[in-house]
Amino acid sequence: xxxxSRQFESPLESHPIAAPLPCPRAMQPQTITVATPFSIxxxxxxxxxTVPRMLVMVPVLNRRRRA
Amino acid sequence: MTGIFxxxxxxxxxxIILVLFAILFAWIASxxxxxxxxxxxxxxxxxxxPLKPPSDSSAARTAILIPVYNEDVGRVFSGxxxxxxxxxxxxxxxxxxxxxxxxxxxxxxxEWQKLKLALGENARIYYRHRARNIGRKAGNIQDFCENxxxxxxxxxxxxxxxxxxxxxxxxxxxxxxxxxxAALIQAPAQxxxxxxxxxxxxxxxxxxxxxIHGAGLAFLQGADGNYYGHNAIIRVHAFMQHxxxxxxxxxxxxxxxxxxxxxxxxxxxxxxxWEVWMTTDLGGSFEEPPPTLLDHLIRDRRWCQGNLQxxxxxxxxxxxxxxRLHLAMGIMSYxxxxxxxxxxxxxxxxxxxxxxxEAASYIGLEPSLAHSVSYAAQLVVLVLxxxxxxxxxxxxxxxxxxxxxxxxxxxxxxxxxxxxxxWESLYSTLMAPIVMLQHSWYVLSILMGMATGWNAQTRSxxxxxxxxxxxxxxxxxxVGLVATIILWWYAGGGFNWFVPLxxxxxxxxxxxxxxxxxxxxLWARKDGIFVVPSETRGLPVLDRAHALAGAHQELPRDARxxxxxxxxxxxxxxxxxxxxxxxxxxxRLGVLRAxxxxxxxxxxxxxxxxxLLSDSEGLRSLP
Numbered sequence: 165x166x167x168x169s170r171q172f173e174s175p176l177e178s179h180p181i182a183a184p185l186p187c188p189r190a191m192q193p194q195t196i197t198v199a200t201p202f203s204i205x206x207x208x209x210x211x212x213x214t215v216p217r218m219l220v221m222v223p224v225l226n227r228r229r230r231a
Numbered sequence: 232m233t234g235i236f237x238x239x240x241x242x243x244x245x246x247i248i249l250v251l252f253a254i255l256f257a258w259i260a261s262x263x264x265x266x267x268x269x270x271x272x273x274x275x276x277x278x279x280x281p282l283k284p285p286s287d288s289s290a291a292r293t294a295i296l297i298p299v300y301n302e303d304v305g306r307v308f309s310g311x312x313x314x315x316x317x318x319x320x321x322x323x324x325x326x327x328x329x330x331x332x333x334x335x336x337x338x339x340x341x342e343w344q345k346l347k348l349a350l351g352e353n354a355r356i357y358y359r360h361r362a363r364n365i366g367r368k369a370g371n372i373q374d375f376c377e378n379x380x381x382x383x384x385x386x387x388x389x390x391x392x393x394x395x396x397x398x399x400x401x402x403x404x405x406x407x408x409x410x411x412x413a414a415l416i417q418a419p420a421q422x423x424x425x426x427x428x429x430x431x432x433x434x435x436x437x438x439x440x441x442x443i444h445g446a447g448l449a450f451l452q453g454a455d456g457n458y459y460g461h462n463a464i465i466r467v468h469a470f471m472q473h474x475x476x477x478x479x480x481x482x483x484x485x486x487x488x489x490x491x492x493x494x495x496x497x498x499x500x501x502x503x504x505w506e507v508w509m510t511t512d513l514g515g516s517f518e519e520p521p522p523t524l525l526d527h528l529i530r531d532r533r534w535c536q537g538n539l540q541x542x543x544x545x546x547x548x549x550x551x552x553x554x555r556l557h558l559a560m561g562i563m564s565y566x567x568x569x570x571x572x573x574x575x576x577x578x579x580x581x582x583x584x585x586x587x588x589e590a591a592s593y594i595g596l597e598p599s600l601a602h603s604v605s606y607a608a609q610l611v612v613l614v615l616x617x618x619x620x621x622x623x624x625x626x627x628x629x630x631x632x633x634x635x636x637x638x639x640x641x642x643x644x645x646x647x648x649x650x651x652x653x654w655e656s657l658y659s660t661l662m663a664p665i666v667m668l669q670h671s672w673y674v675l676s677i678l679m680g681m682a683t684g685w686n687a688q689t690r691s692x693x694x695x696x697x698x699x700x701x702x703x704x705x706x707x708x709x710v711g712l713v714a715t716i717i718l719w720w721y722a723g724g725g726f727n728w729f730v731p732l733x734x735x736x737x738x739x740x741x742x743x744x745x746x747x748x749x750x751x752x753l754w755a756r757k758d759g760i761f762v763v764p765s766e767t768r769g770l771p772v773l774d775r776a777h778a779l780a781g782a783h784q785e786l787p788r789d790a791r792x793x794x795x796x797x798x799x800x801x802x803x804x805x806x807x808x809x810x811x812x813x814x815x816x817x818x819r820l821g822v823l824r825a826x827x828x829x830x831x832x833x834x835x836x837x838x839x840x841x842x843l844l845s846d847s848e849g850l851r852s853l854p
Contacts, residue, residue, distance in 0.1 A: 182343075182807045183325070183357040186378035191475035194499055198479055199546030207546065 235609060244581040251574040258567050259620045261560070262444075266624030269447025273631045279449040280510050282413065285405025291384035293404050293464075298327045298371045300364075302391040303690065304338040305783035306776075308346055310394055311356070313776035318397035320353045323383070327371050328360040333840035336360055337790035340807055341800065362811055362845060368460070369476055369492035380467045390461040392519040392690050393420060396772050399515030403464040406510075413454075414469035414505030415497065418516035419445050420462040423765040424773050425519050427692050428751040429527070431761035432658055433520040435651050438763045439642065443628040445511040454506035455553035460493035462516045466505070470496070473503040479543055483682035484536050491537025494561055495544060498554035517765070517773060522692045523747035524662065525703060528669050529689075535565045535673040536683050568670030575732065579718060582725040625652060643762035650760045661742055664735035668707050695747040697740075704739045711736025791840050794850065795827055801850060808847045824849040 197203075232252060236245040272279060295314070299307050311324060326343060330336045343358040350356065359375075366373060372388065380386070385407050387400060395418070403416055422430075422437035449456070474496040479486045489495055497507050521527040538561040544550075545558040629652050632638050633645060642648045715733045718726045735742070745751055755761050765773055786793070793800040814820060823843045826832060835843070843849065 183359050184379060184382060187381045188378060189381055189471065190377055191373050191471050193475040193477040194473060196477050196479075196544065197548040198543045204546050 232609075232613060242581070244577055244584075247577050248574060248581060251570055251577070255567060255570055255574060256617070256620075258563055259617070263620040263624055265447035265451065266440075266443050266627055267447070268450050269443040269445065270627040270631060272446045272450040273443060274634075277450065279446055279512065280406075280508060281453075282406055282508065283409040285402050286408045287405070289401075289404045289408050291404055291408055292323070292382065293321075293385045293387060293400075294323045294325055294375075294379070294383045294467075295387045295389060295400070296325050296327055296372065296375055297389050297391065297393075298329065298368050299339065299391050300329045300368070301332045301335050302330075304335060304342050305785070306690065306780050307339075307391050308342045309779035309783060310392065310776045312346060312350070312779055313772050314389075314395055314397070314400075315350065315354060315356065316775060317772045318395075318400050320355070322387075322400065323355040324357065325375060325379070326356070326358045327375055328358065329364045329368070329371050330360065331364065331837075331841070333837065333844050334790045336841075336844065337794055337800070337804060338786055340803055341786065341790065341793075344803055358807065360807065360811075366476070366488055367490070369489065369496075373475065376467065376471050380471050383467050385464050386467050386470070387464045388461050390518055393461050394423075394517040394772050394776060395462065396515035399513055400464075402513060403510075407464055407466060410506070412506045413508055414466045414500045415456070415458055415463055415507045417456060417458055417463040417507070417509045418513055419459070419509065419511065420516045420518040421514075421765075422520040423517045423763065423770065424777065425522055425692055426749045426752045426756075427522045427694070427747050428749075428755055428761075429523050429746040430520045430692070431752045431755055431763075432655055432746070433527075434763045434765075435642075435761040436655055436659075437520070439632055439648070439651070440625060440628040442511060443624065443631055445509065449509045449511045452509065452553055454508060455501060455551060456497065456507040456509040457557045458493040458497035458500075458507065460491075462518065469500060469503070469505050473499045473505070479540065482680075484677045484680065485540055485543055489537075489544075490540055491534065491561070494541065494554075494558055498544070498550050498558065501551045501554050502549050515772075517770070519690055522689065523695055524665070524743045525695060525700070525747070526689045528666070531565075531666075531670065532673050532683050535670065536677050538562050538565050539674065539677050565670050565674055568667045569674045571667055572671045575729075579714075579722060579725075579729070582723075583717075583721040622656065625656060638764070641762075641764035641767045643759040643767070647759040647762050650758075651762070654755075654760055658742075658746070660731055661735040661738060664711075664732040665704070665707050665739045665742070668710060668736070692749045692752075693747065694749060695744055697744055700740050700743045700747075704743055707736050707739040711739070791844065792832065794844060795830060795832070795853065801853070804844065805847055805850055808845070808850075811845070811847075813848060814842055814845050820846060820849065824852075828853055 232249060236249065271277075295318075297307065297311060307326070311326065315322075315324060326339065328336065328339050330339060339360070340358065343356065347354065347356055359378075361371065361374060364370065375386070385404060387395070387403065389395065399418060403418060406416055407413055419441070421441060422434045425431070425434065476489050476492055476495065478488060481487070500507055521530055541558045541562055545555050545562065550558075629648060632642060632648060639645055639648060642651065711733050714729070715737065718729050718733070722729070752761075756766070764770075788796075794804050795801070819839075820842060823835070823839055824846070826835075827843055827849070832840075
């Protein structure tokens with residue numbers, strides 16, 4: 165035994181616990197719908213089609229709200 | 232710019248220049264406006280964290296997690312002890328080791344035991360080593376949550392070089408108690424504690440410019456904040472419920488495990504309706520910068536891949552718009568480099584191929600002199616606007632410091648601050664083209680499918696040797712040299728526009744060598760340049776960590792050998808190994824056991840040692 169390493173020596177029974185007893189509960193991986201080039205293109209296309217229609221509808225909706 | 236190009240009709244080169252310029256101008260404008268909003272928030276004393284104030288006392292249980300991966304053991308445990316002494320015994324500390332180097336593994340166990348014995352029974356400091364690094368750092372945190380997460384209300388994630396004061400930790404816990412919808416509060420880490428010239432420049436920038444930028448972000452994002460992976464407090468049950476990371480379809484670098492997990496975890500928390508905040512005024516949160524530009528760029532390779540992987544996530548369904556912006560800005564911080572490089576190359580080609588309009592034109596058959604219209608004024612405005620976007624945030628930040636006499640003194644006084652501003656601006660201007668080339672290569676290599684590994688970071692000061700820097704940066708110099716020759720010969724008067732960029736590339740090798748030098752850093756300190764408050768005012772937690780690291784005794788022998796030769800070390804290792812599965816019995820393990828019994832370990836590889844040290848049965852039977 166290397167005498168210099170005795171600075172770390174301690175009786176076995178004095179070893180403190182490394183960590184508390186585990187209390188297991190699994191983490192579930194979250195669902196994520198990853199984008200593909202087609203889905204990005206599709207989203208942009210849908211936005212191009214729907215946003216102008218929504219903008220056109222704004223005055224109508226406002227009039228209805230006022231009424 | 233469009234007006235200038237359309238005089239003689241657009242060419243394909245000019246269209247490319249216009250598109251690239253628009254993207255890059257928008258990118259630097261976004262940084263500029265964040266800084267402007269930050270300055271306005273600072274000057275008007277706006278409350279950037281509109282949360283209920285922290286409660287005085289807390290019954291919550293908080294774990295402080297320190298994931299480590301082949302780190303300098305002395306530094307990790309010195310930092311941990313300094314935080315523990317500052318925070319008191321109210322917190323549980325976990326060293327979550329993913330170290331794959333067997334010598335580090337055993338050394339960590341010994342240091343942990345030494346620390347436990349030194350601090351006494353009061354200290355709840357735990358150590359866990361994972362046999363397999365599933366999911367890298369995110370997997371390491373997930374492993375903690377799955378085993379011990381239910382025991383805690385909050386967890387504070389630290390990096391191996393992070394430091395936090397006890398006061399800050401207690402305030403964060405109080406804020407979480409008082410604001411039950413907050414799932415995460417990020418305490419941005421200020422850079423401190425290193426001495427090389429490069430580190431000093433980074434520390435100065437972090438201390439002077441960081442608060443303005445952070446305030447701007449906090450002002451704009453509110454509860455839609457982001458997470459930077461460490462120096463943050465997290466509500467454990469929200470994290471466990473919503474932050475299990477999926478594997479992305481496909482292979483790395485774009486598929487597989489999510490590398491830059493922090494942005495994604497913040498996005499998931501926001502998607503689930505939890506609040507994510509950033510506190511900019513709390514202070515007491517620190518980390519150390521990379522010691523050299525080389526180390527900075529090595530770290531950037533990993534971050535670049537992680538951020539580019541977010542291209543798959545940024546358009547994913549269900550994320551909030553601010554989360555998408557955080558992800559997009561992370562992507563853009565790397566993609567901007569190749570775009571800038573393309574802009575420069577196309578601009579240079581356009582300059583070289585440019586044919587000025589003929590001096591005369593014809594109206595019918597009659598020659599008439601062309602009206603020459605100068606666009607110099609518009610060009611000057613454009614250049615000045617670009618320079619303003621780049622440098623005005625720095626001036627705003629310095630004004631914000633000068634407004635506070637105590638902060639000004641802490642940065643070396645008005646003179647020191649202004650000198651720091653000048654030299655930092657010069658250095659960052661010269662560094663920009665080097666980083667641009669390096670990032671462009673990273674993006675290209677990732678697009679070609681080259682994935683990076685997971686290497687430990689160099690965190691200690693080191694003066695880089697010339698031969699190493701020449702090996703790493705000769706391509707930058709060569710690119711600069713070739714570009715200088717081409718532009719000098721062919722670009723005419725346009726050459727001058729490229730001088731700052733070419734200077735950075737041509738000087739890359741001496742710039743990296745000299746900025747890595749702790750001696751140059753010391754000279755700057757003596758001249759009162761790049762002085763930061765942690766030096767002038769002192770920072771107890773940092774000073775204590777440095778003192779402990781300075782007094783740390785290295786192990787007298789190879790830690791792996793100690794397991795074989797020192798019964799007490801072996802018993803400790805076996806005690807910590809309990810509960811981990813026994814490795815498969817194969818012929819190689821049999822040979823290793825026999826050689827270990829004879830102490831014939833000279834030919835053992837790293838994998839051999841890992842196998843042997845995981846073999847509790849074999850270790851128990853050793854003489």
